[in-house]
Structure formats: C-alpha cells, structure tokens
Amino acid sequence: MKSKVYIETFGCQMNVADTERAATGLRKAGYDLAASAEGADVVLLNTCSVREKAERKVFRRIGEIRNQANARGKKEKPLIGVMGCVAQLEGSTIFAHAPAVDLVIGTRATDRIPSLIERARGGESSVLDLGEREEGDIWDVSPAERRSPHVAFVPIIEGCNKFCSFCIVPYSRGREKSRSAIEIVSEIHQLRELGYKEVHLIGQNVNSYRPRTLEGLENYAGATPFARLLRAVGDTGMPRIKFTTSFPRDFHPDIVSALEEYSNLCDWIHLPVQSGSDRILKAMRRGHTAADYFRRVDTIKGSRRRLSLTSDIIVGFPGESEADFRQTVELVQRCEYDGLYIFKYSKRNGTPAAALTDEVPEAEKTARFMALEELQESIQAKVYGSYLGRKVSVLVERESARSSEDMTGHSTCHKVVNFRARDKQPGEVVDVLISQAKSYSLYGELTSGPVNY
Numbered sequence: 467m468k469s470k471v472y473i474e475t476f477g478c479q480m481n482v483a484d485t486e487r488a489a490t491g492l493r494k495a496g497y498d499l500a501a502s503a504e505g506a507d508v509v510l511l512n513t514c515s516v517r518e519k520a521e522r523k524v525f526r527r528i529g530e531i532r533n534q535a536n537a538r539g540k541k542e543k544p545l546i547g548v549m550g551c552v553a554q555l556e557g558s559t560i561f562a563h564a565p566a567v568d569l570v571i572g573t574r575a576t577d578r579i580p581s582l583i584e585r586a587r588g589g590e591s592s593v594l595d596l597g598e599r600e601e602g603d604i605w606d607v608s609p610a611e612r613r614s615p616h617v618a619f620v621p622i623i624e625g626c627n628k629f630c631s632f633c634i635v636p637y638s639r640g641r642e643k644s645r646s647a648i649e650i651v652s653e654i655h656q657l658r659e660l661g662y663k664e665v666h667l668i669g670q671n672v673n674s675y676r677p678r679t680l681e682g683l684e685n686y687a688g689a690t691p692f693a694r695l696l697r698a699v700g701d702t703g704m705p706r707i708k709f710t711t712s713f714p715r716d717f718h719p720d721i722v723s724a725l726e727e728y729s730n731l732c733d734w735i736h737l738p739v740q741s742g743s744d745r746i747l748k749a750m751r752r753g754h755t756a757a758d759y760f761r762r763v764d765t766i767k768g769s770r771r772r773l774s775l776t777s778d779i780i781v782g783f784p785g786e787s788e789a790d791f792r793q794t795v796e797l798v799q800r801c802e803y804d805g806l807y808i809f810k811y812s813k814r815n816g817t818p819a820a821a822l823t824d825e826v827p828e829a830e831k832t833a834r835f836m837a838l839e840e841l842q843e844s845i846q847a848k849v850y851g852s853y854l855g856r857k858v859s860v861l862v863e864r865e866s867a868r869s870s871e872d873m874t875g876h877s878t879c880h881k882v883v884n885f886r887a888r889d890k891q892p893g894e895v896v897d898v899l900i901s902q903a904k905s906y907s908l909y910g911e912l913t914s915g916p917v918n919y
C-alpha cells in the first residue's frame with residue numbers, strides 16, 4: 467500500500483500554490499495524498515509567519531497532531547514536517563521547540579520533499595533543508611492537485627526585494643525570482659484546455675515581474691515586463707484573469723491601459739497602501755508617499771472601466787500618533803475602497819521595525835482597528851449599493867450557505883455574489899443583475915445580455 471501524506475496549508479496564496487506543487491511531486495514519487503491528518507503516514511504543515519498569531523497557530527497544531535497520534539498508540543505515529551515561512555525562518559530551532567517534528571522544509575525546498583521524507587523514513591532524525599531552488603526546478607502542477615477545478619493559481623514571481631521595515635517576507639521567501647513568460651503563457655493555455663475559467667497570477671509583488679529574458683513577450687508592447695505579460699496572458703483567451711498583489715511604487719499606468727484593452731483581464735486591483743501618513747510610510751520604508759499613491763489611485767479611478775480597488779492597512783506601527791492615524795482615515799475616505807484588509811501591527815523579530823521602541827499600546831491598536839473597520843463598512847455599503855441595477859459576470863462556485871435555492875460565486879471585480887438559481891453548476895460563468903446590496907456581498911437574479919465591464 468502506498469504511504470499517505472497530508473498537507474495542511476496556512477497563510478497566503480503562495481502557500482496554496484506551493485502545496486499544490488508539493489502534492490504533484492509527492493504523487494509522482496509514489497505517495498498518495500490524504501484528506502486529513504488522521505491515518506496519514508506523513509503530516510506536513512505549510513506555515514505562515516506574517517503575523518505572530520499565524521506563527522503560534524503552527525505550534526498549537528503540532529501539539530494536536532502529536533496528541534492524536536499518541537492517543538492511537540505509538541506504532542501509528544506519523545512523521546511530522548514543517549514547511550513554508552516558519553520553517554525557513556526558525557530552521558533547526560523548531561526541532562528544539564517541538565521535538566515531535568521530524569522534518570523542517572524551507573520555502574525553496576518544495577521539489578525536494580519526496581527525498582527528504584525518504585531520509586526521515588530511513589531513520590534520519592531532524593531532517594533539515596533550507597536551501598535554494600535548484601536550476602531547472604519544475605513549476606508543474608497536476609490538475610488533480612489543484613484546489614479548484616475552475617480557478618487556478620499561477621505563480622509568476624516569488625520572493626520580495628522590498629524590505630518594508632515591518633515585514634518578514636523578504637527573509638522567509640528570499641529574493642524576487644520571476645518565472646519565464648513562455649512557461650506562464652503555456653501553463654495558462656493548458657489550463658484553458660482543461661476547462662479552467664479563471665486564473666490568478668500570483669506573487670508578493672506581481673508588478674515587479676522581471677524575467678531573465680523577455681522571450682515570449684516579443685509580440686507584446688508595454689511599459690514594463692508585467693504590462694507586457696498581462697497582454698500576452700490576455701491573448702490566451704482564458705475567460706477571466708486576476709492578479710495579486712500589486713506594489714504601489716512599481717505600479718505603472720500602463721497596467722490600467724492593458725486592462726482597458728483586454729476585457730478578460732479582470733476589473734480588480736489589489737494595491738496595499740499600509741498607511742496614509744508620510745512619516746509612517748517612511749518609517750515603514752515603503753518607497754512611496756501618500757501623494758504618490760493617490761496618483762496611482764487617480765489613474766485607476768479615471769479608467770474607462772470601473773476598476774475595483776482593494777488595499778491592506780497596518781494600524782499601530784511603532785510611533786503612529788493620533789495625527790498619523792487621522793491621515794490614514796482620510797486616505798481611506800478618499801480612496802473609497804471596494805475592500806480593505808486591516809491588520810494590527812505585529813512585531814516580527816529580525817525585521818528593522820522590531821528594534822523600534824515607541825510601541826503603540828494594544829488597546830490603542832484595537833481602537834484604531836475598530837474605527838477603521840467601521841468607516842470601511844460604511845464606505846462599502848455605498849460602494850456595493852452602487853451596483854444596484856447593474857449586471858456582473860459571476861463564476862459559480864457552490865451552493866450558498868444561506869439557502870439551498872441560491873448559488874454563490876465571485877464577480878470579475880472580486881465581490882461575493884449570491885443569486886437565485888437551482889440549475890447552475892459550479893464552474894459556469896453567469897450574468898447576474900444585482901437587486902440587493904450588503905456591505906460585503908451582492909445579491910441578484912440571472913439575466914442575459916451584455917455585461918458592462
């Protein structure tokens with residue numbers, strides 16, 4: 467009987483993509499993939515360390531898995547491996563913190579997982595790999611291992627060179643490394659042939675895309691390699707193409723032009739600002755001011771397509787005064803985001819900001835978080851309300867949790883849309899006329915006829 471591996475994924479889409487890739491390699495090496503930790507011979511936790519809370523979760527989970535295995539008797543104890551960002555950052559100290567762990571697999575060792583497991587099964591203890599990717603590493607993901615048969619994540623760039631002072635990602639994911647355009651375009655052609663309706667081009671900073679050569683992009687104009695890639699990918703005919711995350715400093719207006727030229731490039735841009743105060747943006751080492759950011763937003767809002775705009779904000783960065791926070795509030799009022807992810811600053815050891823001593827008290831962070839959340843909710847009520855009477859294109863995902871008469875999915879502008887339809891199947895793309903709007907979702911009825919992008 468084949469050995470079974472279970473991979474549990476935490477954190478961002480990059481981890482989801484790495485899990486799919488690890489599963490593909492494991493299946494090729496003769497393993498089966500299990501749907502739960504119970505009964506698995508190997509349990510891998512693909513971890514996140516962007517905030518302290520995420521990191522603590524991993525160690526809790528290791529304890530749970532160990533206890534469950536102990537309860538079933540010693541013979542069945544699975545090998546436990548930690549992969550992802552916590553593995554890369556903590557390295558061998560994980561073995562000391564959590565003796566139940568047998569393997570620590572860094573963020574660039576995904577393709578070596580089968581041989582690392584073999585070593586652990588052969589009796590080697592504390593197997594560690596924090597090495598780089600190898601030349602010629604394979605990015606192939608088998609459709610069977612993808613999380614969805616309709617929406618696929620396609621990594622275009624890994625790592626980060628930006629070194630924002632609060633962020634651990636440059637240390638956990640290493641330097642930016644772009645995939646070749648030929649490989650990306652060919653993967654999207656294959657996905658289209660397999661019937662996928664939507665791809666997400668993913669990376670910490672997709673618009674910093676800079677492949678070693680421009681091979682594959684010769685026939686596509688554009689002010690930056692990313693703008694050229696968008697046009698090349700637009701030409702594959704994949705029905706819906708989304709991309710995330712965009713970095714403000716590298717956001718060229720030509721991205722908006724590409725979106726205007728290709729209707730299959732979706733009407734959604736995620737452009738994290740982090741703060742509205744120039745003083746804090748400088749301390750965060752973001753490389754942009756609030757005015758620089760507003761220029762990008764004006765281009766996006768000035769497009770002839772109505773482009774949805776979302777962002778990330780950190781409240782309570784060290785030294786953030788009431789006046790700094792007010793500037794963030796003003797920025798949020800002005801940007802009228804379609805969605806906003808708000809985070810309380812979390813100190814990450816090893817980052818430059820960890821050395822800053824003027825911490826904002828937890829209660830103040832919470833108060834700012836709640837004030838911003840309340841503001842954003844009222845903005846969203848207005849933004850979502852503006853969709854009343856409009857048609858949106860929705861990729862059907864599943865039955866709605868609220869009612870078995872309704873289905874749910876995401877629009878091209880990345881909003882949750884629920885609609886009345888008993889005869890529609892996941893994977894279908896439908897047009898929905900919006901009749902009700904809430905702050906976080908839209909509701910409507912099926913319709914036909916052209917959708918206004």
Ligand code: 5AD
Nearest residue numbers: 632633738778779809810811812814
């Ligand atoms: N504390 C709080 N939020 C953080 N983020 C990144 N690092 C931290 C941190 N140390 C947030 C940023 C980023 C998002 C993915 O996570 O807003 O855009």
Ligand code: SF4
Nearest residue numbers: 626628629630633635
């Ligand atoms: Fe972190 Fe900044 Fe890189 Fe984003 S751009 S991953 S916030 S260092």
